[in-house]
Amino acid sequence: MPVLYVNDGEHDLEIGSNLPLLWALRDQIGLSSPKYGCGLEQCGACRVLVDGVPVASCRTRCGDVAGRPVATLEALRATAEGHEVIEGLLRANAAQCGYCLPGIAVTLIWLAMRRPVPFDEVVRALDDHLCRCGSHPRILRVARRIFDPDPDAAGDGSRAGHGNGET
Ligand code: FES
Ligand code: FES
Numbered sequence: 534m535p536v537l538y539v540n541d542g543e544h545d546l547e548i549g550s551n552l553p554l555l556w557a558l559r560d561q562i563g564l565s566s567p568k569y570g571c572g573l574e575q576c577g578a579c580r581v582l583v584d585g586v587p588v589a590s591c592r593t594r595c596g597d598v599a600g601r602p603v604a605t606l607e608a609l610r611a612t613a614e615g616h617e618v619i620e621g622l623l624r625a626n627a628a629q630c631g632y633c634l635p636g637i638a639v640t641l642i643w644l645a646m647r648r649p650v651p652f653d654e655v656v657r658a659l660d661d662h663l664c665r666c667g668s669h670p671r672i673l674r675v676a677r678r679i680f681d682p683d684p685d686a687a688g689d690g691s692r693a694g695h696g697n698g699e700t
Contacts, residue, residue, distance in 0.1 A: 535599035539564070540608035550596025554588075555579045557595050558605060566606035566635040570663065577662035580636035581605045587643055606635045606642075614645035621675040629666035637662045637672060645679060652681035 537544045570578030574589040582604040618641045
């Protein structure tokens with residue numbers, strides 16, 4: 534019965550230690566931002582922060598995060614960086630179905646908290662996220678405005694990565 538610390542709340546849950554964190558977050562605690570995509574740590578839809586580090590909650594056991602701080606987009610969006618990222622994504626109408634965006638937002642917020650970050654590193658981090666709707670170009674434009682507002686000075690990192698290039 535691991536005790537989870539999620540978004541500054543303590544949750545003493547009747548769950549097994551092997552339960553994936555994603556199911557505890559969604560089904561036990563009622564947080565909807567982490568999504569189930571692949572279940573294989575390959576799409577980024579389930580991303581959350583544990584100890585301030587991005588993890589795939591679909592492949593993270595509850596027993597391994599007991600007593601450690603877990604942050605989901607529900608809390609991260611209330612930070613200054615969260616506000617900046619969410620506003621940017623909304624203003625750019627970056628989503629189609631939107632299923633991938635909470636995980637992508639977690640990554641962008643995490644990176645924004647570590648600025649300065651080279652734009653190429655941002656592009657590489659976004660490579661971990663699949664968007665089945667093909668919204669990467671718009672998402673990358675938002676990322677560029679946040680991390681690389683003067684692209685002429687820093688080179689064109691948007692062409693890096695698989696299929697993440699701006700169009
Ligand atoms: S559902 Fe966790 S990485 Fe895809
Ligand atoms: S907007 Fe639909 S999966 Fe990315």
